[in-house]
Amino acid sequence: MTLLDTRPGDEVTIDTARAGRGAMRRLWDLGLLPGTKVKTVAAHPFRGPILVRVGECTVAVGRKLASRIYVTK
Amino acid sequence: MQFTVALVGQPNVGKSVIMNLLTGAGAVVSNYPGTTVEITQGYMEGPSGRITVIDTPGTYSLHSDTEEQRVAQRVLLEAGVDLIVNVADARNLSRNLYLTLQLLDLDIPMVLALNQMDMAREAGMIIDTTALEEKLQIPVTPMIASKGEGLEELEKLIWKAAGSPETLPARATSPMRFSPEIERVIGMLQGQIEQIIPEEEGKHRLHPSRALAIHLMEHDALDEDLFSIYPELAHLVEDLQEKVASKRFQCAGCFRGCWFCPAADDSHPVLPTCLERTRQAQAITTAVVRRCRLEGPVSTRVRLERLLDNPSTGIPILALVAYLAVRLTLEILEFAEEFVPVILEPVVGFIAGLAGSFRQGSLAEIIITAIPEGVLLPFEVVMPTMLSIYLIMALLEDSGLMPRIAVMMDRIMSFLKIPGQSIIPFLLGFGCRAPGVLATRTLPNRESRIVVSTLLAIPIPCAATLGIITGVARAFGADLRVIYGAIAVVFLLLARLVARYLQADSELVMEIPPVRLPSARAVAGKAWMRMESFFKQVLPVLMITGIGVRVLLNTGILSVLSRLxxxxTGLFGITGQSLVSVAVTVVQRYAAPMVLLNLPLGAREATIAASMISLSLPCIPVSYLIAREFGWKTLAAIYGLALGITLSTGFVLNLILPAM
Incomplete structure (x- = not known):
């Protein structure tokens, strides 16, 4: 299951991500590392970005990247 | 007293507010030498002397993937920093501590300013700062910078450190200990580094060997910078790579996670050192934070945030905000256009009278007319636009609305194959393209940055261009719909074309900061600083080009061009002299109306000339930035494109425009 498959309100744990080096580093910088618990807050319509809550902060992740972040419930 | 303090922290932690509180209005913004990153420097005055305070660009970590991060690192290395004030967001303690742990490795005395304590409390976090002090072995000051709370304690700490640096407690052990196998590799590297770069008189090692060793394992772009400081390190890495590859050498406790290791295991999606640092930051956070469920009603701020972050309510609200922001800019512009000339009237009249007393065509006459044109024009057209755009930008940024607008725009922007964050450079570009090009740094990859920069360089009308367009429209009755239509068509075509050619992918990862009530002081300060540096750089250039253009006009050299x-006329329907105004925009956009307004033009001619100007080559400052950010080849390509576009715009408009 990927972050893209989550619905607003879901709480999941990140397993791994497959992305380019740059995108990867930005994910780590914002705390989206393997083992991190995140909560999906909202999904923008028409395949827009997904908002997730990491700790006390909100991070927007584009759909394409979200589909390559693997998570478990 | 020679004492330098560096403010270091992640984006959105309130670093600039603290900078403002510490140093007051006297702070100066400048580009860090050799980079396009701006840093702010100011001074704290006190009875015992003066302390230099440097505000570094916001950085999530000391991995140097972006130029901001590299500058933050270079300030720490080169500026002779005596004390680091690490500003952290209490709400996101664990993520902020990652940077703190990295900073501690540098062995520079440090204090932690734990800001936004009110927001943490609001989120139900109770932070035991004494326990945090013990864990990190550095002083921790809780702060609410927006209300000035905690400032006195921070100032006291800084003065105390400056007065007697030895009072800062020495750390017995680093709070960041990695797992045994990683520590073994660090120890091995450390030993080698200490051997090849001894810390001796005359050749001072800026980095502690432990920091260097960890750095080598994590591979940063800074390595190039590091290798230029310590060429020995490059050899060390090469040597190790070669030895490991030929199996002549096995690191003690190899975990196959160093970047330079040929045996590195692809199954590590995250470098083990980074992962362990995150875990350590999380462990410290868990130990010092007590969470409690909040009773009572949800605060207005949180409710507003929920409203904005829910697409069904947020999108309409944000669209309205964006609309109002643009509307407001245009209103201010219109107001200024009527109001400013009235104020400047007597000055212009006086100068005209003065010019009349000199012989026509004499150098004195040329200069006396050129100077007001070079100085008054920017005040009349450019300043109001810049000021209003900078104010509104600062408002949107400080309130936390800007990133939300970027997220909202992401889907729409993705049709152009560019990320939603591009809305920020675009909006900035309406003020001045130069900061717009710089703001492309927030974009995820080089390809997207080039696409956005190309759009900024060619079709996006900056304040100066908008000034030309409105000025020309007023003077000659040019058709604004045609000009803006041409810009829009070129924008859409160019975006698709360049994005497809570069195959830019648009991955969005962005922090959405909390919604805040922006402080008037911070907003005004930000807008003023941007204006100030702009005028310092632009006014002299304007004067010189002003004089140059005047010389061309008054000496009649331009009439030679009428041979063209x-x-x-055949190709573009405009005279040869008007073509000059198109060429002049390369030097300075503000100079274009000087040429154009002095020529006899019809409405149709003016429409075509203004469209061509709006879609011509980028000005010199922007060209320079593009060359520096992306190389001369990219700049040459953009010049080629721009030349093609401006000529074909003139050609096409001449074909399709009816006589006016």
Whole structure:
């Protein structure tokens, strides 16, 4: 299951991500590392970005990247 | 007293507010030498002397993937920093501590300013700062910078450190200990580093060997910078790579996670050192934070945030905000256009009278007319636009609305194959393209940055261009719909074309900061600083080009160009002299109306000339930035594109525009 498959309100744990080096580093910088618990807050319509809550902060992740972040419930 | 303090922290932690509180209005913004990153420097005055305070660009970590991060690192290395004030967001303690742990490795005395304590409390976090002090072995000051709370304690700490640096407690052990196998590799590297770069008189090692060793394992772009400081390190890495590859050498406790290791295991999606640092930051956070469920009603701020972050309510609200922001800019512009000339009237009249007393065509006459044109024009057209755009930008940024607008725009922007964050450079570009090009740094990859920069360089009308367009429209009755239509068509075509050619992918990862009530002081300060540096750089250039253009006009050199008339009239429907105004925009956009307004033009001619100007080559400052950010080849390509576009715009408009 990927972050893209989550619905607003879901709480999941990140397993791994497959992305380019740059995108990867930005994910780590914002705390989206393997083992991190995140909560999906909202999904923008028409395949827009997904908002997730990491700790006390909100991070927007584009759909394409979200589909390559693997998570478990 | 020679004492330098560096403010270091992640984006959105309130670093600039603290900078403002510490140093007051006297702070100066400048580009860090050799980079396009701006840093702010100011001074704290006190009875015992003066302390230099440097505000570094916001950085999530000391991995140097972006130029901001590299500058933050270079300030720490080169500026002779005596004390680091690490500003952290209490709400996101664990993520902020990652940077703190990295900073501690540098062995520079440090204090932690734990900001936004009110927001943490609001989120139900109770932070035991004494326990945090013990864990990190550095002083921790809780702060609410927006209300000035905690400032006194921070100032006291800084003065105390400056007065007697030895009072800062020495750390017995680093709070960041990695797992045994990683520590073994660090120890091995450390030993080698200490051997090849001894810390001796005359050749001071800026980095502690432990920091260097960890750095080598994590591979940063800074390595190039590091290798230029310590060429020995490059050899060390090469040597190790070669030895490991030929199996002549096995690191003690190899975990196959160093970047330079040929045996590195692809199954590590995250470098083990980074992962362990995150875990350590999380462990410290868990130990010092007590969470409690909040009773009572949800605060207005949180409710507003929920409203904005829910697409069904947020999108309409944000669209309205964006609309109002643009509307407001245009209103201010219109107001200024009527109001400013009235104020400047007597000055212009006086100068005209003065110019009349000199012989026509004499150098004195040329200069006396050129100077007001070079100085008054920017005040009349450019300053109001810049000021209003900078104010509104600062408002949107400080309130936390800007990133939300970027997220909202992401889907729409993705049709152009560019990320939603591009809305920020675009909006900035309406003020001045130069900061717009710089703001492309927030974009995820080089390809997207080039696409956005190309759009900024060619079709996006900056304040100066908008000034030309409105000025020309007023003077000659040019058709604004045609000009803006041409810009829009070129924008859409160019975006698709360049994005497809570069195959830019648009991955969005962005922090959405909390919604805040922006402080008037911070917003005004930000807008003022941007204006100030702009005028310092632009006014002298304007004066010089002003004089140059005047010389061309008054000496009649330009009339030579009327020989081009048959060609330019045939192709573009405008006179050869108007073509000059298109060429002049390369030097300075503000100079273009000087040429144009002095020529006899019809409405149709003016429409075509203004469209061509709006879609011509980027000005010199922007060209320079593009060359520096992306290389001369990219700049050459953009010049080629721009030349093609401006000429074909003139050609096409001449074909399709009816006589006016």
């Amino acid at each position: 008339d048959p060609i330019s």
